[in-house]
Amino acid sequence: MKATETKENVLEFVSRYVHKTITGFFTLTKGLDITIKYFVNPKTAITQQYPENRDTLQMFDRFRGHLHMPHDENGKNACTACGICEKSCPNGTISVLATKDLAGKKVLGKYIYRLSQCTFCGLCVEACQFGAITLGKNFELAVYDRNELTWVLNKSDNGAC
C-alpha cells in the first residue's frame, strides 16, 4: 500500500490499510460461502456416470451421428443413385457407385461412406431429395483398425447401421 499522491497523514494511512484488509477478508468469506453450498448438497452434481448410464442415455432427434441408410422391411432403400450427396459433401466422404439393373435403369450398386473423412456436417442429408440417408444417433465409433472405417451403407448386414 503506497502513499497516495495527496499527502495523507499516518492516521488516514492506517485507516485505509485496515479498511482494505477487513473488506478484502470478507470478500474471501463470501467466496467460501458459495463453494460450501455446493459441497453440502451432493444433488447439485451435474456429471453423468457414462458409460454406466448407456441404457438411459437418449440423444436428441436431430443429433448428427454417423450416416446410415434406412432400409424398410423388404430390404429396400430409397436411394436412386443420383449422386447429389456425393457432390454436396465438402471432402469426398461419399462415393456412389451406380450400376445398371436388368432393365438398363440406373440403380445403386455400392454406397461407400468413409467415416475417417466425415465431418458430420449433414450437407448430404440436406441435399438428398428422396430421404434416402439420415444421420443416426450413434457416436461411439472408435475402431482398432483403420480399414473398418470405410463402410458400404446399402447392405444391411455389414454392421454399419
Next chain:
Amino acid sequence: MLDTETNNKAMITQSFSNDTPDTQLPEGFRLPPPDDEESEEFFVNIGPQHPSTHGVLRVVVRLNGETVVEAVPHLGYIHRGIEKMAESQTYIQNIHLSDRLDYLSAFSNNLCLCMVVEQALDIGVPERGEYIRVIVSELQRLQSHLLWWGVLGMDMGGFSTFFYGFRERELINDIFEEMCGARLTVNYFRPGGSSLDVPDTFIPRVKNVISALRKVLDEYNNLLNRNIIFLERTKGIGLMSKETALSYGCTGGVLRGSGINYDVRKNNPYSIYNQFDFDVPLGRVGDSYDRCQVRMEEMEQSLRILEQAVVRFPGGPHRSQPKQNYKLPKGSYYSQVETPRGLLGVYIVSDGGTTPYRLKYRSPNFSNLSVLNEIAAGHKVADLITIMSTLDLVIPDIDR
C-alpha cells in the same frame, strides 16, 4: 572430450535465436540480445502445449528475473489452410468450414458468411429467420463468455470456476444440440435464414436459460470477480490506452475495456439489432479488470436482448429462397458481425462461379493478440498469463 561449456552455450543460442536474419521478422520485433555474459535475461518458452494458452500458441518470453521484458507470440501451429480450401468449396460448404475458425462463436462465423452472400445476391431474410439469428447469436455470446469466465478462474488457480461456468453452458449447449444436432460445429445458418426450423421446445428452453443465468450471475461475481485476490491480480495489469487499442486494431471486449465505444451491433447494425434495447458496457482505465467486467456486463446485456426477443418471437417461414448452389456475380463483397471476441469480417472476391475466387477472414483474435507485447512488458510472468486470459483468445481463429 568435448568442451561442455561452449557446447552448452552454442545449444542455447541455437534454440532461441530462431529469429535470425534469414527469416524476415516483421517490423518492430526486436532480435534477441547478443550473448552477453553479464546480462541476467533469459528466454522461456511458453507453449505450444500448455494449459493456459487456450490453444496451440507459442509465446517466447524474454525474462529478467521475474519481469517480462518482451513477449513474442509465434503462430501457425494450427494452420489448416481454411482460406485456401475455401476456394474449392461452394458457399454452403464454406459455411461448415467457417465453424472451425473460432469454434466458440461458430454461429457468428456462419452468420457473417451468409450475410455476404445475401448482400451479393440481394436475398431478404424472413422475420422469424432474423429473430432466430438474433436469439442464437446472443446465446452464443453467453456461452462463449461463460467459458471465458470459467477458464479465467482456472488460469488464476481457482479451479472450481471452470465447473460452475460449464453448468450453465450445458443448458445452452442442449438448446443448440436440439436445434441443429451439434454443440460446437453447428453448420446451421444458410443464406436467407437457417437450415432447419427451431423445434417447439426452443422458446421454453431459452426462457429457462434466462432465469437460470439471472440467478447465478451474481454468484459468479461473488466467487471470482469481487474476490480480493482477483482484484489485486487484475487491477492495473495490462494497461492499454485508447491509442494503443485503436492502432493495433483490437475489437470486442478488449477495445471496449479501454473505453472506446465501438460495437458492430450499434455502430453498423446488421440483422434486426436496431430493434432491440441494450447498452454497450465500457471500461474506464483499460486494465485487465476493466476487460473482465466489460464481459460480465455484456452477459447481462445479452440476457436483456434475449428477454425482449422471446416475447416477440414470430411465426412464419425460417428461410427464404432455399437453394443448393449460389452463384455470386463478379465483384467483391464484405460484411462484418460482432462475435463474442470482436469484429469478424468476411471479404469475398467472386469471379461469377459457384466457389469464391478469394475468401478472406478478418479475424478478431489476430488483432487482439498482436497487442500482447505492448501491454505485457514490465509485468511479471503470472501477469502475462492473466493478460492472455483477459484478451479472450481462441487460437484457431488466428491461424485459420
Next chain:
Amino acid sequence: MMPSAELYPVNNFIGDAVRSLFPPHVAAVINGLIALLSLMALVGSLGAVLIYLERKVSAHFQLRFGPMRVGPHGLLQALADGIKAIFKEILKPEGADTFIFFLAPLLPVSAAFLILAIIPFDHHLQVADPAGGVLYVLGVSGLSVLGILLAGWASNNKYSLLGAMRSGAQMVSFEISLALLMLLIVMLSGTASLRGIVLAQQGTIFDWWIFKLPFLGILAFIMYLVASTAELNRTPFDIAEAESELTGGFATEYSGIGFAMFFLGEFVNMFVSSCLVTTFFLGGFHAPLFGLPVIDPILSLIPGFICFFAKAFLIVFLYMWFRWTFPRVRVDQLMYLEWRIMLPANLLLLMLAGLFVAQGWAG
C-alpha cells in the same frame, strides 16, 4: 513416569504390559519400536486416506463425483494410484546431481515423520515430549524447505529452479509468522512442550485458546491458517507448483516413486499442520465439553484420540476448502501479505497477548 492407573478411556496398557513382561531397558527399546511402527502405519494409511479424500472433496466442490469406479465409490483409488506410481520408470535427467536428486523427495516426508513423533494424540499416545517441543517443530520444518530447494536445484531444469526459488522464498517468509504465532501460544500456555500446551486448555470448549480470549484467539487462528497454507504450498499460495504457469514447478523432472513421495509428503505435511493447529488452538485431545451437567459426562466418555482426529480432519477440510475456492496469489503480493500485513499484525497480537498474560486472564 506417570502412573498408569488414571481414569481415562484409553490407558497406556500396551506400555504397561510390555514393562511388566521385560526388564526396563529392553522394555524401553520395545516400546520405542512399537511407537515407531505405529507412526509409520499411521503415515502410510493417512497418505492413502488423504489422497482419496482430497479427490472426493474437490469433486463435490466442483459439482461432480470424483472416483467412483475402483471399488465402491472409488474407495480403492489410492491403492490403484500407488500401484501405478510404483510401476513407473524412474527417470533421471541428464546433468542432474544424482545423490541430491534422489535425496530431495525424502526430506519433506521425513520432516512430517519427525513432527508427528511429538504430537499428543491422547494422554498417553505421544512418542516423545521434549520440553522445547515448539522449538523442535520450528527447526524440523526447515527440512521441508530444504527438500524443495534441493529438488529444484538438482533437476538441471530452468523451470524447476524458478519454482524452487519462489517456493523457498515463500516458505522462509511465512515461517516467521508461524514462529511468532507459536510464540503467542507459548506465552499464553506458559510452556513450550506440546503436551503442556494441550493440558493448559483443559476444561470446557471455552477454555480452548481459540475461544478463551476476546477475538485474540480467532485472529491468531485465522493467521495461523494462512501462514500454514503458505508453508504447505497449497492454493492460494501454490506458486511452486502452479500448473497453469510453469507446468510442474520444482517437481517437473520427477516421475514414479519420486513424484509420489512429494505428493505424499504434501498430504502428510497437511495433516501434520492440522495436528499442530489442533494442539495449539483447538484443545488437542480434550473433548468439547460445554459446562452443562446433562451432556458433559457423555461427551467425556469419547476417547481423546477420536476427538483429536475429528478436529484434525476438520482443519484438513478447511485447507481443502481454501484450495478449491480461491485463485492464486502472485509472488510479490505473497511477500507483501507476509511482510506488510501479517508481520505487523502478529507483533500487535503478541503485545495484546502479553497484556492478557500480565493481567492474569490467561492460563
